[in-house]
Amino acid sequence: MKKISIISPAYNEEDNVRACYEAVRTLFEGPLAGYEREHIFADNASADATADILREIAASDPHVKVILNSRNFGGSRSLYNALRYATGDAILVLLAVDLQDPPEMLVEFVRLWESGYEIVAGARAVREEGFLLRASRGIFYRLINLLSDIDLPVNVGEFQLIDRKVWEAVLQRDDHYPYVRGIIASVGFRRVIVPYTWKARTAGISKHNFSRLINEALNGIFAFTNAPLRLCTYLGLALAAFCLLYAFGATIAYFIRPDVAPPGVATLIVSLFFLSGVQLAFIGILGEYVTAIHSQVRRGPMVIERERINVADEPQQSARTAA
Known part of the structure; x- marks a missing residue:
């Protein structure tokens, strides 16, 4: 019998975890009755009763595995860590406990x-959310596809079923802040995209606020492309050339019409602040890459686990960690 693994990260989801568990169990008692179920919950140090509910579920159902983190390590790191415990022939990378997927x-x-x-990737063809968030997500997907050399399908998140061989390729990526959907897109393999409606949340409060979505977007961009740094180089050269041309033109104007040539103070002030702003922007972009490198070099555990329930095997190690 083939096994299907399902990964469900959770953080303060006491209103949803049981419903998520019941929904998956019902599927494997009905249309997926011919498959073995493995449902892995990864709790990111919830402050509510989420962990207690997960303990109750795991105590009554050996097909449920629970990983309790020692603190909140962020959604991407918690998901990637839980993914290492999957033992199925196919793995549903993320099933959100709020059942929006x-x-x-x-x-x-x-x-x-x-x-x-x-x-098999699910694409959120219809989103039951506000216009601002829909527009922001659309801009991000088009931007990262424009800048990077990977094809990140528009509106595709981590709601994807991947074969075991894809899972092995994904875990070979040694990234301290993994952008999982980008890693899946980068490994290749035969893919099909299935559109669906991303439902509005019916219980609890979403943990993905606008600032977290921006942070996730920046992580995806800086992880898969060096285009921002290259753009900085091109803009720097263009600004330097423009300044030389402007200086040359101002000098010629002074000798031809000294009475109408600008006195220079206003020009210097504008140029100074403009170039200072550009330099600060470039330093910020460079700092993002330096920060990413710093995190990779310092290493340390991706996630520290406080407790494992119904988990017998050690997780799959990345290539670098194993070495």
Whole structure:
């Protein structure tokens, strides 16, 4: 019997974790009855009753594995750490416990996987959310596809079913701040995209506020492209050339018409502040890359776990860690 692993990260989701568990169990008692179930919950140090509920569920169902983090390490790191524990023949990378990604899509995902596709990716064709967030997400996907050399499908998140061989390739990526959907897109393999409606949350409060979404977007951009640094180089050269041309033109104007040539004070002030602003922007972009390098070099554990429940095996190690 083939096994399907489902990863569900959680943080302060006491209103949703049980419903998520029941929805997945119902699927494997019905249309997916021919498959073995492995449901892995990763709790990111919730301050509510989420961990207690997960303990109760795991105590009554050996198909449920629970990883409790010692603190909140962020959604991406917690997800990637939980992904290392998957033992299935196919892995649903992320099923949000708020059920905004409909669990029933897993039936179609498994069917397509069995037909030969190694990555079955859900695309949020319809989003039940505000215009600002929809527009921001659309801009991000188009921007990263423009800047990077990978094809990141528009509106595709981590709601993807991947084959075991894809899972192994994903875990070879040794990244301290993994952008999981980008890693999946970068490894290749045969992929099909299935559109669906991303539902509005019915219980609890979303933890993905606008600032966190911006941080996730920047992580994706800086992880998969050096285009911002290259743009800084081009703009720096262009500004230097423009300043030389302006200086040359101002000198010629002074000798031809000294009475109408600018006295220079205003020009210097404008140039100084403009160039200072550009330099600060470039330093900020460079700092983002330096910070990423700093985190990679210092290493340390991606996630520190406080407790594991129904987990017997050690997680899959990345290539660098294993070495």
